[in-house]
Amino acid sequence: MSTEAHVGRLPATEWDGGALPYRVGHRKLGMWLFIVSDAMTFSAMLIAYSYARVSSDSWPTPFPFYPSIIFSTTMTLFLLASSFTMVMAVRASAHNRLRAARRWIGATMVGGLAFLVLHLIEWEHLIHDGLRPFRLAGEWVEKWPEAPPLFGASFFAITGLHMFHVLTGVLYLGFIALRITKTRHEDVEISGLYWHFVDLVWMFVFPLIYLMSVDFSG
Amino acid sequence: MPPARANEHVHFEGGVKMFLNVLLGLLALTVVEVFLAYIHVPLTLMLIILIGLSLIKAAMIIAYFMHLRFERLSLVLTLIPTLVVCICLLFIVFPDSFRAKDIRSTRTSAEPVKGSAPAPEH
Numbered sequence: 001m002s003t004e005a006h007v008g009r010l011p012a013t014e015w016d017g018g019a020l021p022y023r024v025g026h027r028k029l030g031m032w033l034f035i036v037s038d039a040m041t042f043s044a045m046l047i048a049y050s051y052a053r054v055s056s057d058s059w060p061t062p063f064p065f066y067p068s069i070i071f072s073t074t075m076t077l078f079l080l081a082s083s084f085t086m087v088m089a090v091r092a093s094a095h096n097r098l099r100a101a102r103r104w105i106g107a108t109m110v111g112g113l114a115f116l117v118l119h120l121i122e123w124e125h126l127i128h129d130g131l132r133p134f135r136l137a138g139e140w141v142e143k144w145p146e147a148p149p150l151f152g153a154s155f156f157a158i159t160g161l162h163m164f165h166v167l168t169g170v171l172y173l174g175f176i177a178l179r180i181t182k183t184r185h186e187d188v189e190i191s192g193l194y195w196h197f198v199d200l201v202w203m204f205v206f207p208l209i210y211l212m213s214v215d216f217s218g
Numbered sequence: 219m220p221p222a223r224a225n226e227h228v229h230f231e232g233g234v235k236m237f238l239n240v241l242l243g244l245l246a247l248t249v250v251e252v253f254l255a256y257i258h259v260p261l262t263l264m265l266i267i268l269i270g271l272s273l274i275k276a277a278m279i280i281a282y283f284m285h286l287r288f289e290r291l292s293l294v295l296t297l298i299p300t301l302v303v304c305i306c307l308l309f310i311v312f313p314d315s316f317r318a319k320d321i322r323s324t325r326t327s328a329e330p331v332k333g334s335a336p337a338p339e340h
Contacts (some may be wrong), residue, residue, distance in 0.1 A: 054315040090285075200284075
């Protein structure tokens, strides 16, 4: 038997990192590579948003501090808290406390769902005000007559894609929680990586889309 | 222990106190960001500070919550420089946004552009 064939039959645990250059399993490495590629997608969208804003003569700053910024800050707090509960779930799973891990994942899902509900309420208000992907709300046109109608398209595209990631994350975590007694710890860790990435993206969406668009005119 | 985990070698570092400290740090930075929005800081200065704070928050999440600080350096060196370089490359076209604005304002200006030929009369 050749050395390579012999090596191929050894279980991964016996290598203790010797054959795995990154000391992580292939699924975890796959999730990291997905996260890097997804981070590039969101970066491209946020840079495109900034490009449109800088190249425009005027850009709407439609969010009053109260209620819009307070509302989006609350959403941020839910997402940050859910990241903490997720890391606690991974920790519990690492110590083989599976019931505790399931409870922590449940708490993470509650945080994600709260974020989604608040986000949908915000969308509903903006749509009710008349904001569409390529049309500004009527009141905004009077306030920023030279603004291009791109605000809606960029806002709905970026926050919509992020919301889709949150929804996917909640479903993914639900699946992991249901099967936690049949999964490896690495599966819980991988779902945690995805969830933290969702939180990470919001750390850029929140300041660039919301905090940079505060309406000071009162 | 479930059979799926029987032969699994688990590598996990970090205690509750450390994760709580990270959470509190993230919350504190978020409060600073929101406060900046409240006190009406000039837009360019605010953008610089917000991006700086967001990068710090991102680093905290990646390092502690995503556990990258406790992974092998080879993994860190594979992922992070790749991402940073690609994002920097995305910025190559960004200066054009200033040019596009300048071109529009020049064309819409009532003043003739310096050095340009006069418009032909019909």
